Amino acid sequence: NAGVTQTPKFRILKIGQSMTLQCTQDMNHNYMYWYRQDPGMGLKLIYYSVGAGITDKGEVPNGYNVSRSTTEDFPLRLELAAPSQTSVYFCASSQGQGAGGPQHFGDGTRLSIL
Amino acid sequence: RKEVEQDPGPFNVPEGATVAFNCTYSNSASQSFFWYRQDCRKEPKLLMSVYSSGNEDGRFTAQLNRASQYISLLIRDSKLSDSATYLCVVTPLTGGGNKLTFGTGTQLKVEL
Numbered sequence: 001n002a003g004v005t006q007t008p009k010f011r012i013l014k015i016g017q018s019m020t021l022q023c024t025q026d027m028n029h030n031y032m033y034w035y036r037q038d039p040g041m042g043l044k045l046i047y048y049s050v051g052a053g054i055t056d057k058g059e060v061p062n063g064y065n066v067s068r069s070t071t072e073d074f075p076l077r078l079e080l081a082a083p084s085q086t087s088v089y090f091c092a093s094s095q096g097q098g099a100g101g102p103q104h105f106g107d108g109t110r111l112s113i114l
Numbered sequence: 115r116k117e118v119e120q121d122p123g124p125f126n127v128p129e130g131a132t133v134a135f136n137c138t139y140s141n142s143a144s145q146s147f148f149w150y151r152q153d154c155r156k157e158p159k160l161l162m163s164v165y166s167s168g169n170e171d172g173r174f175t176a177q178l179n180r181a182s183q184y185i186s187l188l189i190r191d192s193k194l195s196d197s198a199t200y201l202c203v204v205t206p207l208t209g210g211g212n213k214l215t216f217g218t219g220t221q222l223k224v225e226l
Contacts, residue, residue, distance in 0.1 A: 042201070102148065102160040
């Protein structure tokens with residue numbers, strides 16, 4: 001019963017490097033999300049998707065890109081890593097449309113940019 | 115003003131105590147409300163939804179006051195395992211995508 005799976009769990013990058021954070025869900029949820037959580041702060045929405053082929057910006061999209069070619073996968077791309085992107089990244093998915101569907105989260109990816 | 119505001123705590127309470135958290139939200143168009151629980155260095159997990167009439171789940175009771183735009187969570191008979199950060203979450207009806215707005219959380223520490 002996997003739910004939402006994120007890889008890698010930890011990663012250290014150098015400034016200017018690029019990487020992709022992977023997220024996959026096996027619940028056939030249409031909605032998927034990427035958040036970042038900085039220490040002592042709430043979760044901030046980076047990007048979200050309401051279905052395959054459809055993505056939209058959240059609150060803090062700068063420096064990131066996403067794609068949604070399948071229902072299951074929603075990778076997050078960092079093109080030019082910056083120290084300000086050091087954070088914990090959570091991927092989530094939900095079934096419900098409109099307001100109200102609970103979101104299911106992955107375990108998170110802890111990313112440090114040095 | 116933040117969209118969702120919570121007292122960060124920490125709330126240090128003895129085992130068995132009753133503790134209450136409040137959360138205020140600024141967008142009067144907010145339609146759905148939740149409490150999530152987040153353990154240290156873990157992912158958030160849904161604790162309970164909050165309904166207009168108030169709702170209870172075991173030792174946990176959630177209330178919504180739309181007129182004053184606040185949500186509350188009451189925990190009775192606190193257990194050591196209740197120690198966590200409790201996130202207040204709201205979502206508007208409009209805007210699509212079922213987007214959630216998270217508060218920064220209230221930390222609860224239950225002690226012997």
